[in-house]
Amino acid sequence: MKVGILGNGQLGQMLSDSIKDLADIEVSLYDLRAHNDADLAAFVANVDVVSYETENIPAAIVDQLEGIADKLYPSLTALKTFQNRLLEKNALRAAGIDTADFCAVNSLDDLKQAINTLGLPIVLKTTTEGYDGKGQYVLRAPTDAEPAWISIGNRELIAEAFVPFLRETSVIASRDRQGNMVVWPMTENIHHEGILRYSLYPAVGLSNEKAAQAERYIRQLADSLDYVGTITLELFETEKGLVANEVAPRVHNSGHWSIEGADTSQFRNHMLAITGRDLGATRARHNAIAMLNVISDEEPAVAAENIANAFRHSYGKEARPARKLGHVTVVADDEAQRDATITQLGALIPAGVWPPKH
Structure with missing residues (x-):
């Protein structure tokens, strides 16, 4: 094939x-x-x-x-839906998944009305494109409206009410042509300046109820679109439960740990799903795993080559600021061993971003 x-x-x-x-x-x-x-x-x-x-x-x-x-x-329906954040939010709501309140914004007046409707702070985003923090603007005061519109306006935007979250997580699944699904264990995701810096498994303290909610959500979403392949649902964890943030209709950065860390990677199951093969198991192979992104400079990642439980992946890209150049996966028998290895690789993580604050 x-x-x-x-x-x-x-x-x-x-x-x-x-x-x-x-x-x-x-x-x-x-x-x-x-x-x-x-x-x-x-x-x-x-x-x-x-x-x-x-x-x-x-x-x-x-x-x-x-x-x-x-x-x-x-x-094609899935592609068009998840290319546009307004269509995406409506699809999430239609599938019975909680999201932040939101408004379409097509003018400065629309933005001012969104502030009145949603309150402050709000997150203003372009409806298309934009990733790793690009195409976004956080408004904290009414006077932010005009600079926000000047910065990313003059195109279709979406304003989202701010979600008071405890942390960010993601759940990743693959669905085959017959509707069978497999789901990977959830990770906790730590961002800095809008870019994912590292993901941790397990997501410490995540309740069984919230894990079940995440799996239910991603199944509802994939089934609603008769989705085939790997899909990622980024979630805010709040005191009351999980709130959907964004969807990636593809393999996702927060799932790169699955190459060395799971029985079957998110990449392989995507390929198995689209070619009509049986999906592989998604069990974590280790008790504790981390994925660290290599941003802007690959030199700090070289240290991973001399660490037995670390695996370096280079993307062969030209270095430039804020660009993802590769990642390192850390596998361990327990969280203490994992965290000690992350500390060894601390040059990959900006000051103050490790360890996670919770």
């Missing part, structure tokens, strides 16, 4: 690498940055199944995918 992945960044490469042992699957990656219509038409015509490493696909390319919707996984 021939599989085509739209996108040849680190996620596309890890998807391809995850099934190198399966000789009957051939994977090709399409460079979205070098797109032209003729090349894309030839690419999709030459494969049996098409998937994508990112939902941030230009509208012109999405339009071209209409003709191959029957072999696109996740579906």
Whole structure:
């Protein structure tokens, strides 16, 4: 079977690498940055199944995918839904999942009305594109409205009420063509300046009730869209329960730990799902695991090569500020061993971000 992945960044490469042992699957990656219509038409015509490493696909390319919707996984409906934060929020609500209150914003007057409706603080976001903190603005006073609109306005936006959360978590699942689903253990995710810096398993102190709520939510969402592939639901943990933040219709940074840390990685199960294979188990192989992102500079990650329970992944990218250049996975027998290893790799984490504050 021939599989085509739209996108040849680190996620596309890890998807391809995850099934190198399966000789009957051939994977090709399409460079979205070098797109032209003729090349894309030839690419999709030459494969049996098409998937994508990112939902941030230009509208012109999405339009071209209409003709191959029957072999696109996740579906065109899922792609279009999760490309737009307003559509995403409505899909979450329709699936019975709690979200922050929100308003559409298309003008400065709309933004001022959103402040009146939602109260302050609010988070203003572009409805499309924007990741790792880009395309966002936090408003804390009414006088922030005009600078916020000048900064990211003059396009469709969404204003979201601020959620008073204890921490950020994520739940990741894969769903096959028959509707069978597997779910990975949840992680706690620590961000700095809008970028994920590290993820921890287990999410310490997460109640059985909240874990069950997260699994119920992601099943409801995937089933509502007849989703096929790996899907990620980012969640705020609050005193009362979990509130959905955002959805990624793909493998996700917070699940990179699964390569060394789980029976089956998020990447492999995505490929198994879209090619009609049975999904693999998602049990954690170790009692404690961490994933540390390598941001801006790869030099601090070199130390991982001399640590037995650390695994370095380099994406082969040119260094620049705030760019994800790779990640390091730490596996351990217990949290104390994991945390000691993270401390050894402390140069990867900005001052004051380790250990987590809870």
